[in-house]
Amino acid sequence: MIEFQQVSKNYYDKPALVNTDFHLQRGDMAFLTGHSGAGKSTLLKLIMLMERPSSGKVIVDRQDLSQLSRAQVPAHRQKIGLVFQNHQLLLDYSVFDNVALPLKISGYNERDSGRRVRAALDKVGLLDKEKLSPSVLSSGEQQRIGIARAIVNKPKLILADEPTGNLDPALSGEVMRLFQQFNQVGVSVLIASHDLDLIQRLPHPVIQLKQGHLSGPFAMAGH
Amino acid sequence: MAVTKQAPHNASRTKPESAGKRLLREHKEVALQSWRRLWLSPLANLLTWLTLAIALTLPASLLLLLSQAQHLGPQLNQEHQVSVFLVPNATLKQGQLLSQELLAWPDIAKVTYISADQALGNFKTSSGLADILDSLTDNPLPATLLIAPENTAQTPPAVAQLTQQLRQLTLVDQVLVDMAWLDRLQAILAASQRVTYSLAFLLALGVLLVVGNTVRLQIESRKQEILVIKLVGGTDAYLRRPFLYAGFWAGLFAAVLAWLIIQLGVSYLHDPLRQLAQSYQSQWQLQGLGWVGSLVLLATSCGLSLLGASLTVGRQLRLIEPQ
Numbered sequence: 001m002i003e004f005q006q007v008s009k010n011y012y013d014k015p016a017l018v019n020t021d022f023h024l025q026r027g028d029m030a031f032l033t034g035h036s037g038a039g040k041s042t043l044l045k046l047i048m049l050m051e052r053p054s055s056g057k058v059i060v061d062r063q064d065l066s067q068l069s070r071a072q073v074p075a076h077r078q079k080i081g082l083v084f085q086n087h088q089l090l091l092d093y094s095v096f097d098n099v100a101l102p103l104k105i106s107g108y109n110e111r112d113s114g115r116r117v118r119a120a121l122d123k124v125g126l127l128d129k130e131k132l133s134p135s136v137l138s139s140g141e142q143q144r145i146g147i148a149r150a151i152v153n154k155p156k157l158i159l160a161d162e163p164t165g166n167l168d169p170a171l172s173g174e175v176m177r178l179f180q181q182f183n184q185v186g187v188s189v190l191i192a193s194h195d196l197d198l199i200q201r202l203p204h205p206v207i208q209l210k211q212g213h214l215s216g217p218f219a220m221a222g223h
Numbered sequence: 224m225a226v227t228k229q230a231p232h233n234a235s236r237t238k239p240e241s242a243g244k245r246l247l248r249e250h251k252e253v254a255l256q257s258w259r260r261l262w263l264s265p266l267a268n269l270l271t272w273l274t275l276a277i278a279l280t281l282p283a284s285l286l287l288l289l290s291q292a293q294h295l296g297p298q299l300n301q302e303h304q305v306s307v308f309l310v311p312n313a314t315l316k317q318g319q320l321l322s323q324e325l326l327a328w329p330d331i332a333k334v335t336y337i338s339a340d341q342a343l344g345n346f347k348t349s350s351g352l353a354d355i356l357d358s359l360t361d362n363p364l365p366a367t368l369l370i371a372p373e374n375t376a377q378t379p380p381a382v383a384q385l386t387q388q389l390r391q392l393t394l395v396d397q398v399l400v401d402m403a404w405l406d407r408l409q410a411i412l413a414a415s416q417r418v419t420y421s422l423a424f425l426l427a428l429g430v431l432l433v434v435g436n437t438v439r440l441q442i443e444s445r446k447q448e449i450l451v452i453k454l455v456g457g458t459d460a461y462l463r464r465p466f467l468y469a470g471f472w473a474g475l476f477a478a479v480l481a482w483l484i485i486q487l488g489v490s491y492l493h494d495p496l497r498q499l500a501q502s503y504q505s506q507w508q509l510q511g512l513g514w515v516g517s518l519v520l521l522a523t524s525c526g527l528s529l530l531g532a533s534l535t536v537g538r539q540l541r542l543i544e545p546q
Contacts, residue, residue: 048454050545071459078456088451102455107245149455 001026001157001188002047007056009042016042018212019056026156029179029189031199034209040192043209044161047190048080049073061156078106081150081187085162087142089134095121095145096130102153120148124178140171147178151187158182160191164198172198250464257468268473271437275477278430279524280484282423283512287485289416291510305382307368307389308397318366321394325368330376330385335369342367365396379406427527434473434531438466442539449543463536470532471525478524485520486511 002024009017017039024030034040045051046058049065058065061079068076089098099120103113121127124144126137134142143163150158160179164172176191176198183189193199199206208215240248261268309318315338322336337345342364347353370389372382382400389398442449452462489511500507512520 048545050454074453074456074458074461076456077454080456082454088454090448090451092448101452105452105455105457105461107249109240109245109248 001028001061002190003057003059004043004046005057005059007046007053007058009039009046009051010054015212017046017053017209020212020214022207022214024188024190026188027183027186029183029204030191031202031204031206032190032192032209033194033196033199033206035194037211038209039212040209041161042212044159044190044192047159048082049076074105078102078153079155079157081153081155081158083143083146083150083158083160083163085165087134087139087146089142089145089149091133091135093134094130095126095132095134095137098134098145099130099148099152102149106153116152116154117148120152121145123151123181124148139166140168140174143167143171143175144178147175151182155187157188157190160189160193162193163191164193164195169198176202253464254468257465257472260465260469261472268476271433271473272476272480274433275430275473275524275528276480276484278426278433279477279481279520280488282419282426283481283520284485284488285415285419285422287489287512287516288509289412289419291507292412294507305370305372305386305389306399307370307395308399309366309368309394310396311365313366313394315366317394318368321392322368325370325389328388330373330381331370332373333371337367337369339364339366379409427523430477430524430527431531431534434470434528435535437473438470438532438535439539441466441469442536442543446543449540450545453543454545459537459540462540463533466536467529467532470528470536473532474525474528475521477528478521481524482512482517482520 002022004020004022007017007020008015020039020043032040032043042051046053046065047060049068052066060076063076065076090101093101096117099117100113103116108116118127118130121130124147126141126144126148129137129141129145134145137145143166147163150160158179163179164175167175172195179189179191180202309321313321318336318338322334325331326334339362343356343362346364347356350356370385372385376382376385386398386400389395449457449462489509493509496509497507
């Protein structure tokens with residue numbers, strides 16, 4: 001699903017990623033860990049095409065990303081469900097409209113979109129909150145809205161950047177269980193997190209980044 | 224929080240929709256949405272629309288005045304006559320012969336012969352100086368031919384040429400054409416036209432800048448939303464659309480306001496201008512914009528605003544990229 005081939009990324013001659021190789025197979029779920037500044041966000045940004053690698057090749061869903069022009073970036077992003085640490089919800093949109101945003105962009109009509117939004121909200125257990133503003137919800141609920149938005153378009157791949165960063169252990173466990181459930185129905189999931197306690201309790205491989213270098217057992221060709 | 228079994232990939236939609244139909248529906252949605260957004264900050268929008276309306280009103284009303292003042296010239300010109308004064312010793316017979324000869328000229332429509340005696344008689348009754356004129360031994364007035372040029376020869380150069388030809392006749396002493404004021408009117412109109420065009424050009428630029436700046440501020444205030452939309456895969460076209468509609472609505476409202484201002488101005492100026500025209504024996508009246516004028520105003524305003532928005536929106540949206 002995601003393949004990095006000798007990928008390096010420098011910011012003003014400072015290396016953020018150095019000759020990184022890894023392969024996340026279709027349907028896999030893995031964690032990406034490392035101290036802040038170890039290159040986690042850089043790696044996610046390369047997958048989202050928010051950045052381009054200085055060298056090497058990034059392949060997502062069999063598509064070599066270097067082949068994509070600026071105009072093709074939106075279509076690429078539509079295929080990925082993205083979950084943020086600070087949820088990135090729009091506070092002047094209702095919960096429903098926040099979740100519906102990716103569908104609106106993809107051109108769904110109101111009826112199909114409504115059906116899917118409610119299904120996604122049902123999955124994260126917030127169906128009864130659709131008319132509220134996200135600002136009145138708890139941070140755990142906000143994060144789940146963010147997850148509903150990420151899955152509403154039924155993506156093949158979910159990327160999450162510190163999705164439990166602002167949550168207490170109980171809520172964190174709940175959010176992780178959600179990701180596991182999506183993984184069980186075939187969605188590939190890559191979660192950047194430094195919550196080592198949580199990660200170690202879960203049976204998923206861990207990609208470890210240290211100052212831009214990959215380390216740990218995952219380094220080559222999956223698990 | 225149970226996950227129901229579902230296909231992980233894009234499932235087919237219930238009803239396939241043609242691309243054209245989808246685009247139309249999306250445009251309708253965005254148009255409505257940007258319309259609703261207008262009323263979230265009505266005062267700020269109203270001020271923008273008024274600024275645009277004033278920028279439109281000035282050149283539009285000047286153009287309106289100019290286009291109607293150009294009808295003013297020929298209308299007055301039609302009543303114009305060339306006065307030909309004959310030499311003092313010209314006989315009655317010579318005068319009548321000459322007037323018949325002139326009538327045959329292609330540029331002349333009508334010739335009225337006024338003999339010296341007739342002229343004196345007219346002058347006596349119109350001036351009220353009968354007693355003084357009676358005391359004169361000689362008639363000081365010459366015989367006169369009043370010549371009305373053909374309609375085709377009403378233009379200033381044609382009248383000037385006719386005058387030149389008349390002066391060369393031996394019996395003719397003097398030819399009077401009061402062309403100067405007509406020339407001046409034409410010159411004033413020509414100059415005002417250029418002033419108006421320059422003004423219209425500058426104010427059109429002003430409209431572009433005002434709309435561009437308004438859209439820039441709108442984009443700035445919705446930066447977070449744009450970032451999120453870009454991250455979840457919003458295309459440039461999708462992002463541009465609401466701002467283009469905002470520009471369009473601004474143009475529409477500005478046109479409506481400008482139209483109102485112009486029509487009010489026309490009704491305010493109508494009577495005094497008609498009186499002025501009447502003092503020159505003209506039936507000229509100031510007209511409002513009419514259908515064509517109103518549509519031109521509307522199209523210009525919407526077009527300029529849309530252009531202003533589209534010139535800004537692409538550049539501004541490129542500046543906002545998720546980091």
